[in-house]
Each structure stands twice: as C-alpha cells, then as structure tokens.
Amino acid sequence: MNPAIKRSREKLRNNIGAIINKADILYADFEVDILDDRILLTISGQDEHAAKIVKEILITNQPIKHLYNQAKYNEVLKILKEVSQETNNLLRKLKRERTNKNKALKEEDKVEMAESLEHLSKKYLIKIIIKYFSIKQIDKLRQIADKKKKEKEKNLNLSGEE
Numbered sequence: 001m002n003p004a005i006k007r008s009r010e011k012l013r014n015n016i017g018a019i020i021n022k023a024d025i026l027y028a029d030f031e032v033d034i035l036d037d038r039i040l041l042t043i044s045g046q047d048e049h050a051a052k053i054v055k056e057i058l059i060t061n062q063p064i065k066h067l068y069n070q071a072k073y074n075e076v077l078k079i080l081k082e083v084s085q086e087t088n089n090l091l092r093k094l095k096r097e098r099t100n101k102n103k104a105l106k107e108e109d110k111v112e113m114a115e116s117l118e119h120l121s122k123k124y125l126i127k128i129i130i131k132y133f134s135i136k137q138i139d140k141l142r143q144i145a146d147k148k149k150k151e152k153e154k155n156l157n158l159s160g161e162e
Contacts, residue, residue: 001024001027001028002023002024002026002034002035004033004035004058004059005024005034005035005058005059006058006059006060006061007020007057007059007060008061015077015081015083016057016064016080018084019034019058019083019084019087020058022034022084022087022088022090022091023035023058023087026087026091026094029094030094030098032090032094034058034087035055035059037051039090040054042086042090043083044082044083044086045086047079050082050083053076053079054079054080054083057076057080064076064077129141
C-alpha cells in the first residue's frame with residue numbers, strides 16, 4: 001500500500017478505486033510512486049492541470065464534489081477515467097517488461113545448463129536423469145531419443161540410396 005495516498009479505500013467510485021488499487025500494486029511490486037510528479041505527468045498525458053487534480057484527490061479524503069464545483073466535477077471525472085486507463089497501461093507495461101526479462105534469464109540458464117551438460121559423460125548423465133527425473137519425464141526423453149534415432153536412420157538411408 002502506498003502510504004502517501006491518504007484517500008480512504010472504502011466506498012470509492014470506480015475510477016478512483018481503480019487508480020488507488022493500481023497505485024498500490026505499482027508501489028508494492030515495482031516501487032513506483034504514482035504521486036511522484038514525473039510519473040503523474042506521464043500517466044496524465046503530460047497535462048500538469050490533470051496531474052495536479054489527481055494528486056489533490058489522492059492526498060485528500062474529502063469528497064470530490066466538495067473539492068470542485070458542479071461545472072468542474074464532470075471534467076474531473078473525465079480526467080480520472082483517462083488517468084485510470086493510463087495507470088492500467090503503465091502497470092501492464094511494467095508487468096510485460098518483467099515477464100520478458102524473466103524469460104530471457106530462463107533462456108540464458110537453459111543455454112548455460114546445456115553447455116555444462118555437454119561435457120559430462122553419458123554414464124554420469126544417465127545417473128543424474130534416473131536420480132532427479134520422474135518416470136513420466138524419463139519416458140518422454142526416451143520417446144524423443146527414439147524419434148531422433150529414427151530420423152537419423154532415415155537420413156542415412158536416404159543418403160545411402162542416392
């Protein structure tokens with residue numbers, strides 16, 4: 001939970017609640033403070049007026065109708081809707097970047113593991129497989145090996161016939 005947000009989290013309108021929930025997730029998971037001026041300008045589309053309104057709403061606990069008159073109230077609701085969507089987009093972007101980074105790290109780990117296993121003897125590899133793999137995994141490996149063996153034999157037969 002972002003401690004800088006003073007607005008009560010109970011009985012919120014949809015957009016305010018969405019902004020606060022996403023702000024809490026951004027703060028907890030990515031250490032991004034939505035009340036930071038730079039972040040707030042980014043999610044408000046570089047509109048300083050909108051950023052100021054959102055910040056004021058989040059740091060006060062007064063009802064919006066008390067903060068703004070009726071004419072400005074509709075404008076504030078529109079701003080909140082846009083900021084809610086942009087906050088959601090920012091959260092999606094950060095999650096996607098984290099996922100892509102994790103996938104890249106996993107691929108690097110697989111390559112390193114494969115390189116280290118290439119230097120081991122077949123006898124030692126068989127012992128490791130039997131010790132750490134389940135029966136289903138071993139059967140799957142056997143099927144893959146049989147398939148590759150058949151493909152290799154087929155390629156040898158084709159090249160021998162030519």
